[in-house]
Amino acid sequence: MSQFFSPKEVALAIGVSESSLKRWVDKGLIPAEKTGGGHRRLQLDAVLRFIRDEGKGLANPEIIGLPAETGKIVPAEESAQAELLQAMSSGNEATAKRLILDLFISGMSVANICDLVIAPVFQRIGDLWRCGDLEVYQERRACELCGRVIHELRRAVGSGPVDGPLAIGGTLDGDPYTLATNMAEVVLRDAGWRATSLGHMLPFDTLRKAIENDHPHLMWISVTTIRDTERFIANFNVLFDTATSFGCAIIVGGQALTADIRQSLRYTTFCDNLRHMEAFARTIRPRDRVTTPITSPEVKF
Amino acid sequence: MSQFFSPKEVALAIGVSESSLKRWVDKGLIPAEKTGGGHRRLQLDAVLRFIRDEGKGLANPEIIGLPAETGKIVPAEESAQAELLQAMSSGNEATAKRLILDLFISGMSVANICDLVIAPVFQRIGDLWRCGDLEVYQERRACELCGRVIHELRRAVGSGPVDGPLAIGGTLDGDPYTLATNMAEVVLRDAGWRATSLGHMLPFDTLRKAIENDHPHLMWISVTTIRDTERFIANFNVLFDTATSFGCAIIVGGQALTADIRQSLRYTTFCDNLRHMEAFARTIRPRDRVTTPITSPEVKF
DNA sequence: TTTCGAATCGTTCAATTCGTGCATTCGGTC
DNA sequence: GACCGAATGCACGAATTGAACGATTCGAAA
Numbered sequence: 001m002s003q004f005f006s007p008k009e010v011a012l013a014i015g016v017s018e019s020s021l022k023r024w025v026d027k028g029l030i031p032a033e034k035t036g037g038g039h040r041r042l043q044l045d046a047v048l049r050f051i052r053d054e055g056k057g058l059a060n061p062e063i064i065g066l067p068a069e070t071g072k073i074v075p076a077e078e079s080a081q082a083e084l085l086q087a088m089s090s091g092n093e094a095t096a097k098r099l100i101l102d103l104f105i106s107g108m109s110v111a112n113i114c115d116l117v118i119a120p121v122f123q124r125i126g127d128l129w130r131c132g133d134l135e136v137y138q139e140r141r142a143c144e145l146c147g148r149v150i151h152e153l154r155r156a157v158g159s160g161p162v163d164g165p166l167a168i169g170g171t172l173d174g175d176p177y178t179l180a181t182n183m184a185e186v187v188l189r190d191a192g193w194r195a196t197s198l199g200h201m202l203p204f205d206t207l208r209k210a211i212e213n214d215h216p217h218l219m220w221i222s223v224t225t226i227r228d229t230e231r232f233i234a235n236f237n238v239l240f241d242t243a244t245s246f247g248c249a250i251i252v253g254g255q256a257l258t259a260d261i262r263q264s265l266r267y268t269t270f271c272d273n274l275r276h277m278e279a280f281a282r283t284i285r286p287r288d289r290v291t292t293p294i295t296s297p298e299v300k301f
Numbered sequence: 302m303s304q305f306f307s308p309k310e311v312a313l314a315i316g317v318s319e320s321s322l323k324r325w326v327d328k329g330l331i332p333a334e335k336t337g338g339g340h341r342r343l344q345l346d347a348v349l350r351f352i353r354d355e356g357k358g359l360a361n362p363e364i365i366g367l368p369a370e371t372g373k374i375v376p377a378e379e380s381a382q383a384e385l386l387q388a389m390s391s392g393n394e395a396t397a398k399r400l401i402l403d404l405f406i407s408g409m410s411v412a413n414i415c416d417l418v419i420a421p422v423f424q425r426i427g428d429l430w431r432c433g434d435l436e437v438y439q440e441r442r443a444c445e446l447c448g449r450v451i452h453e454l455r456r457a458v459g460s461g462p463v464d465g466p467l468a469i470g471g472t473l474d475g476d477p478y479t480l481a482t483n484m485a486e487v488v489l490r491d492a493g494w495r496a497t498s499l500g501h502m503l504p505f506d507t508l509r510k511a512i513e514n515d516h517p518h519l520m521w522i523s524v525t526t527i528r529d530t531e532r533f534i535a536n537f538n539v540l541f542d543t544a545t546s547f548g549c550a551i552i553v554g555g556q557a558l559t560a561d562i563r564q565s566l567r568y569t570t571f572c573d574n575l576r577h578m579e580a581f582a583r584t585i586r587p588r589d590r591v592t593t594p595i596t597s598p599e600v601k602f
Numbered sequence: 603t604t605t606c607g608a609a610t611c612g613t614t615c616a617a618t619t620c621g622t623g624c625a626t627t628c629g630g631t632c
Numbered sequence: 633g634a635c636c637g638a639a640t641g642c643a644c645g646a647a648t649t650g651a652a653c654g655a656t657t658c659g660a661a662a
Contacts, residue, residue: 004316006618006619007619007620008618008619016640016641017640017641017642018619018641018642019640019641019642020639020640020641022619022620022621023639023640033355034355035317035321035355035648035649036317036321036322036324036325036328036330036331036351036355036648037321037324037325037619037620037647037648037649038619038620038621038647038648039618039619039620039647039648039649040619040620041316091497093460093497094460135507135510135511135514136503136504136506136507136510137469137471137499137503137507137508137510137511140471140499140500140501140502140503140507141497141498141499141500143500144479144498144499144500147448148452151449151452159394159395170438170441176477178445196392196394196442197442197445198438198441198442198445199441199442199444199445200441201441202437202438202441203437205437206436206437206438206441207438209436209437209438210436210438213436307609307610308610309609309610317649317650318649318650318651319610319650319651320649320650320651320652321648321649321650323610323611323612324648324649336657336658337657338610338611338656338657338658339610339611339612339656339657340609340610340611340656340657340658341610341611603662604661604662605660605661605662606659606660606661606662607658607659607660607661608657608658608659608660609656609657609658609659610655610656610657610658611654611655611656611657612653612654612655612656613652613653613654613655614651614652614653615650615651615652615653616649616650616651616652617648617649617650617651618647618648618649618650619646619647619648619649620645620646620647620648621644621645621646621647622643622644622645623642623643623644624641624642624643625640625641625642625643626639626640626641626642627638627639627640627641628637628638628639628640629636629637629638629639630635630636630637631634631635631636632633632634632635632636
């Protein structure tokens with residue numbers, strides 16, 4: 001999974017000299033590891049983060065395994081939406097992935113990519129489907145494609161620091177939509193959390209078990225449908241109490257949580273969108289962009 | 302209690318060549334013992350300490366594919382199954398992906414990886430869950446993880462030739478399981494098809510539309526549950542007729558298709574597993590796996 | 603215990619990367 | 633324009649890497 005690249009490869013990909021790249025690594029601008037013999041090894045997500053932070057482009061993206069043409073044009077938000085809509089409704093996987101990667105590389109935050117591009121496009125596809133302008137299979141295909149785009153985004157973000165605080169989450173029983181919870185996971189990873197989505201259709205019981213077993217510092221729950229409101233509220237509040245006793249914050253979001261339902265709910269914070277969630281997550285755990293330079297004078301001989 | 306590893310295993314785990322690892326051991330960078338005959342034996346904690354000291358990024362023992370239980374990283378089928386089961390039930394994304402990619406790189410066909418490793422493990426996880434040996438959230442997480450592993454496999458396979466014949470497929474209305482159809486897609490891509498999964502919960506109507514619009518040469522349909530058998534058979538046969546008139550073959554598979562149901566069904570071929578499907582797909586469109594090496598353009602002086 | 607396939611040994615070799623020095627370019631200041 | 637510090641790209645010998653190779657050792661079945 002974690003693929004390593006040599007300084008030469010990355011330099012070629014970015015379009016700079018190998019010397020400069022080595023200097024950047026040594027200055028700590030790009031986190032890297034060293035082999036026993038002192039050769040630098042760079043990971044894809046670290047490289048992408050650097051490109052994003054420094055506003056670099058990609059001269060030869062294919063060298064580090066990215067689709068060609070990635071990172072050469074900076075798409076505007078509206079045109080990105082339009083193109084993504086076109087690509088997703090026609091099932092064009094490669095274009096959809098490249099578009100999202102372009103946005104990511106150009107510096108747009110993951111939360112914004114999700115909130116301002118992916119979500120609206122997905123919304124629009126749902127509308128088109130309901131109007132009959134899109135066949136069912138086109139909508140389903142777009143849904144599938146959306147999952148893949150998010151997967152690609154997760155690759156670009158990386159798995160987060162191994163020592164980061166743990167966050168888990170998912171959707172509740174009866175709620176089959178995984179896109180929101182997957183997006184939440186990626187946003188949290190981008191914010192420095194060790195986030196893992198548990199998937200969909202999770203009973204309250206098992207979420208309690210998850211808290212007891214894994215001791216997360218954060219749990220996110222996406223709620224798009226509620227069957228029995230009273231039982232939902234009761235179960236939810238029990239879950240919140242369990243979480244509190246384990247020092248775990250609860251983030252909720254989703255269309256089903258109307259204002260009056262929220263009235264009776266206990267939770268740490270409610271988020272209307274992923275930017276809110278990111279802001280909250282960073283408040284607890286701001287990601288340190290400072291990376292320690294490689295200063296490892298090797299043992300000679 | 303102390304677990305020993307061979308240089309080959311450790312090298313594979315941390316992503317360097319066996320030669321380098323042996324040199325490091327000989328230089329004293331990693332403490333190791335030798336057998337009477339001179340074979341190196343590395344202890345887990347020594348390896349971990351080395352990783353923590355030298356390459357600061359891989360401090361997590363799980364990340365490097367060294368679960369403390371088994372000593373075999375070489376993808377023997379059984380040990381791969383056992384390790385994957387361990388990784389998936391504990392939610393270890395990195396190890397799961399690495400295991401599958403190792404199998405792929407070692408030359409195992411995608412169909413075999415799916416049939417002989419992923420599917421049995423997934424089956425086993427379902428059993429463990431039903432027995433109560435696994436929490437619901439662990440099963441759901443494993444399910445989610447399984448999807449990601451297949452994503453990674455699809456990346457490794459590539460998108461297939463742009464001029465390949467088109468194949469589309471998915472699961473029918475009322476059938477929420479996407480794993481099988483996603484695996485089918487990857488197998489077909491590996492076999493040279495331009496395959497696209499339309500996802501799950503597809504009504505018969507829209508599949509007809511898809512055939513009429515996109516003119517695929519192949520459609521696969523995964524059936525794990527059937528509600529109304531009679532309507533199913535009727536609808537299916539209509540779909541098959543449509544497909545036939547457009548020159549599109551229909552592949553079916555899935556537990557729900559018992560022998561007596563198949564009796565009344567019309568289709569091009571029925572597959573018990575993905576190897577069967579691959580064999581059929583290659584009969585129509587044979588293709589050798591082309592491994593494209595990463596060729597970096599030479600620097601001119 | 604003996605046997606035998608698989609794994610590991612130690613070594614060599616071409617290719618790559620290391621660290622360093624140096625000339626050049628860039629942007630700001632006098 | 634002249635100056636300067638910082639960053640960049642290139643060149644060099646020394647060191648590292650990964651992939652070969654035949655010889656040796658391991659471990660389990662006979």
